[in-house]
Amino acid sequence: xxxxxxxFDFILHVDKHLATFVTTYGAWVYALLFLIIFVETGVVVxxxxxxxxxxFVVGAMCGVGLMxxxxxxxxxxxxxxxxxxxxxxxxxxxxxxxxxxxxxxxxNKRAFQQAHEFYERRxxxxxxxxxxxxxxxxxxxxxxxxxxxxRSKFTFYDVTGGALWVxxxxxxxxxxxxxxxxxxHLDKIIxxxxxxxxxxxxxxAWKARRNEAKAQAAKVRAV
Numbered sequence: 001x002x003x004x005x006x007x008f009d010f011i012l013h014v015d016k017h018l019a020t021f022v023t024t025y026g027a028w029v030y031a032l033l034f035l036i037i038f039v040e041t042g043v044v045v046x047x048x049x050x051x052x053x054x055x056f057v058v059g060a061m062c063g064v065g066l067m068x069x070x071x072x073x074x075x076x077x078x079x080x081x082x083x084x085x086x087x088x089x090x091x092x093x094x095x096x097x098x099x100x101x102x103x104x105x106x107x108n109k110r111a112f113q114q115a116h117e118f119y120e121r122r123x124x125x126x127x128x129x130x131x132x133x134x135x136x137x138x139x140x141x142x143x144x145x146x147x148x149x150x151r152s153k154f155t156f157y158d159v160t161g162g163a164l165w166v167x168x169x170x171x172x173x174x175x176x177x178x179x180x181x182x183x184x185h186l187d188k189i190i191x192x193x194x195x196x197x198x199x200x201x202x203x204x205a206w207k208a209r210r211n212e213a214k215a216q217a218a219k220v221r222a223v
Contacts, residue, residue, distance in 0.1 A: 022066050059173020073170050077200045080162040084141040091145025124157040125170030131165035180210045
């Protein structure tokens, strides 16, 4: 079996794959879900694994009695928090070594320090919002660790964001995942959950780069 085609199909048809797994393996589905959420949030090279759509489908399956709602939310919340902690720890371990680097084409100490200051001031909001943004949620805890964000502060926002993300999306799936219109258009909903946050991130990055270019141009004119 080719891995990439399978992953792509799993992401777009997570409802069918998950239903098959529950029917075939029963309670082992909880271990699989824990692993997927942990890896998606805890391993910086795995941002493509399903997150939002998976939680939504889990909620829908809880709504029809195929899975237990309380157990699902508890396990996936633990996976999300522990995954972020793992990602943060990796970044924090790398951070002190990176900070010893000299300025070069690949590293800028001033930018590193700015990242640290940003995460101390506004990193909490970033960690919470990132939970709802595919790809970004995988990198945000890693960057927070590299930027040496305080562990206690990171943990508070990690737990808060994890509770809102897992509890919120699973609950929405529980109440609305089995509505006929939602089931009929689930593939489009999954694409939207992936695409819309991604477009917002790209727009934000483009806007930030444009503002930075304008600021640089203003400095040049002032000189």
